[in-house]
Every structure is written in C-alpha cells, then in structure tokens.
Amino acid sequence: MAVTFRPLLATLGLSALLLVPASAQALEVDKAIEYRQDALRVMAWQLGPMGDMAQGDIDYDAEAFARRASNLAAVSHLPWEGFIEGSLRNDGHGIETRALAAIGDDWADFEERQATLRQEAATLAEMAEAGEEFNALRRQVGAVVNSCRACHDNYRAD
Numbered sequence: 442m443a444v445t446f447r448p449l450l451a452t453l454g455l456s457a458l459l460l461v462p463a464s465a466q467a468l469e470v471d472k473a474i475e476y477r478q479d480a481l482r483v484m485a486w487q488l489g490p491m492g493d494m495a496q497g498d499i500d501y502d503a504e505a506f507a508r509r510a511s512n513l514a515a516v517s518h519l520p521w522e523g524f525i526e527g528s529l530r531n532d533g534h535g536i537e538t539r540a541l542a543a544i545g546d547d548w549a550d551f552e553e554r555q556a557t558l559r560q561e562a563a564t565l566a567e568m569a570e571a572g573e574e575f576n577a578l579r580r581q582v583g584a585v586v587n588s589c590r591a592c593h594d595n596y597r598a599d
C-alpha cells in the first residue's frame with residue numbers, strides 16, 4: 442500500500458501538503474490570493490460591456506446586457522472565499538496582493554460591502570430579466586460600480 446500511496450498523492454499534488462505542513466500553508470495562501478484575483482477579474486469582465494453600454498461607448502443590446510447581468514450576479518458570490526486568514530498585505534507571505542491589512546481590522550464591514558455588491562448585482566439582473574428600460578438599467582449599473590468603488594477605496598491599495 443505504501444508503495445502506491447505516495448505516487449498517487451504526488452499525482453494529485455497533495456504530497457507537499459501532507460509532508461511539509463509549513464510550506465503547504467504558504468501554498469494555500471498563494472492559491473487563495475490567485476483565486477480571488479482571478480474571480481475579481483471575471484467580475485470586471487462581465488461588468489465591462491454593461492458599463493460601456495451605460496456610457497454609450499457601445500450600442501445597447503438588451504439580450505447581451507441581460508446575459509452579462511445574470512453572469513455578474515452569479516460571479517459576485519465567488520471572490521470572497523479567497524480572502525483567507527494570513528492572505529492580506531503585510532501578512533508576511535511575500536505574494537503580491539493589493540488587499541489592505543485594514544480588511545483584517547474590520548472584517549464585518551468588509552463582508553457587508555460584499556453583501557452590498559451581491560445585492561446590487563442581483564437587482565440589476567432582475568431588472569434586466571424583467572425588461573426594464575435602459576435608463577433604469579444604466580442607473581443600476583452605476584449603483585453596482587459604486588459598490589465596487591466603495592470597497593476599493595477602503596480596502597484595496599492603489
């Protein structure tokens with residue numbers, strides 16, 4: 442059994458985790474930071490065309506808008522689990538992140554801001570789904586963007 446066990450773990454990428462606990466933790470922080478940054482970029486990607494439509498940079502396309510709004514509402518739940526303990530700036534992990542230490546000072550407020558974004562994104566998706574007027578949708582895109590900015594202003598380094 443011992444003969445096949447280790448190669449199997451190595452295949453799964455789990456050996457370091459079991460054999461070297463200290464660096465496994467570093468690996469986990471590394472992955473969590475990478476994960477959340479990827480997820481945040483996915484959100485921005487989905488929001489982008491709606492922002493462009495809202496600003497008149499590209500033509501309004503109701504179907505594309507509704508699809509983006511639905512995607513954004515879905516992905517607005519994703520980044521937050523990547524904010525794990527020890528993964529903020531100045532936590533000594535040496536990995537590049539703009540997540541300020543202030544997050545750790547008021548975790549409840551950080552979570553409230555996540556909830557605000559999820560709520561605004563859900564509202565936008567419902568409005569688009571219901572076929573509301575472009576002007577109303579534009580205003581709601583503004584509300585979503587404000588919820589992004591409000592958190593960045595407090596918790597993201599420039």
Ligand code: HEC
Nearest residue numbers: 478481482484485538539540554555558588589592596597
């Ligand atoms: C609850 C707080 C919060 C909210 C809400 C929030 N962000 Fe962020 N965002 C952060 C933090 C913190 C970082 C820095 C993450 C890091 O560097 O590890 C970040 C980073 C980013 C990045 C850079 C990712 C990278 O490293 O490439 C993008 C893009 C981004 N956010 C987009 C958005 C968009 C778009 C929204 C709204 C739809 C949004 N964020 C809402 C906190 C938030």
